[in-house]
Each structure stands twice: as structure tokens, then as C-alpha cells.
Amino acid sequence: QVQLVESGGGLVQPGGSLKLSCAASGRTFSNYAMAWFRQAPGKERQFVSGISWNSGTTYYANSVKGRFTISRDNAKNTGYLQMNSLKPEDTAVYYCAARSSVVVLSTPRTYDYWGQGTQVTVSE
Numbered sequence: 436q437v438q439l440v441e442s443g444g445g446l447v448q449p450g451g452s453l454k455l456s457c458a459a460s461g462r463t464f465s466n467y468a469m470a471w472f473r474q475a476p477g478k479e480r481q482f483v484s485g486i487s488w489n490s491g492t493t494y495y496a497n498s499v500k501g502r503f504t505i506s507r508d509n510a511k512n513t514g515y516l517q518m519n520s521l522k523p524e525d526t527a528v529y530y531c532a533a534r535s536s537v538v539v540l541s542t543p544r545t546y547d548y549w550g551q552g553t554q555v556t557v558s559e
Contacts, residue, residue: 437548441531444553451521451557457514457531457550468539469507469514470546473527473555480530484516485539494539499525521557528552 443455457469470485484505485494493505504517514531532546540546 437533439531439533439548439550441529441550441553444529444555446556446558447521448559449522449557452517452519453521453555455516455518455529455531455553455555457516459512459514459533466535466537467533468536469505469531469533470539470541471505471514471516472530472532472543473525474530474552475527478527480543482541482543483529485541486514487537487539489537492539494541518555521555523557525555526557527555529555 438460440458441455443453445453447453467488468485469488471483472480473483474480483496483499484503486505486507495503502520507514530552531550533548534546
């Protein structure tokens with residue numbers, strides 16, 4: 436019943452920026468924690484960032500601290516990931532995910548709903 440739709444991926448040069456969006460159907464994000472994960476070919480899915488929906492508290496993987504900013508607009512049922520100073524090692528498929536709790540966790544299997552993924556490629 437819940438649908439998450441991601442957009443905003445693409446090809447950028449090192450040092451460039453992208454902003455990803457995650458739109459939820461209905462009012463899915465109400466009282467839900469939301470997180471971004473990424474997965475490179477042959478690698479396990481890893482936690483990137485998360486936000487507690489009720490409090491707006493944010494969390495970041497060490498690899499993206501100072502470069503990425505997570506946010507949300509509950510009125511639009513949409514979450515965002517602003518990515519600056521992109522590096523080739525950021526190249527991956529990025530997924531948004533949600534769980535029916537205010538608590539952000541970093542383990543993928545604890546999340547109930549997932550977007551389809553959007554490709555981010557940082558090259559040249």
C-alpha cells in the first residue's frame with residue numbers, strides 16, 4: 436500500500452552536487468523515520484543518512500558528514516538528500532527507506548518500505 440518514489444540521480448563530475456528526492460504516497464511519512472542507503476555493484480547496502488520524522492534529528496555516516504544534508508517536508512510527504520562535494524566513491528544506487536517509528540536505525544532489514552533506487556555516478 437505504501438509507495439516511495441525516488442528521483443534526482445544522474446551523472447556529475449567530482450566536486451559537483453546533486454539533490455535526491457523521495458516522494459511518499461498519501462501521508463506515509465507521518466510519524467515515520469526515513470533514511471537513505473546506497474549500494475555499489477558487488478557491495479552490501481550501506482547506511483548513508485537518516486532523519487527522525489517527529490523531531491527532525493539527523494544522522495550521517497562518517498563518510499558523508501559535512502558533505503550531505505538530509506531534510507524533509509512533511510507537508511509534501513517528501514524527503515531529500517542534498518549531496519555536495521561528490522567523490523567517485525559516492526557512486527552507487529541510492530535508495531530511500533522508511534520505518535514506522537521515530538527512531539532511526541542503520542540496518543536495512545529494519546525498514547518496512549523502500550524506493551526503487553536512483554543511480555548516482557560521479558566521474559571525470
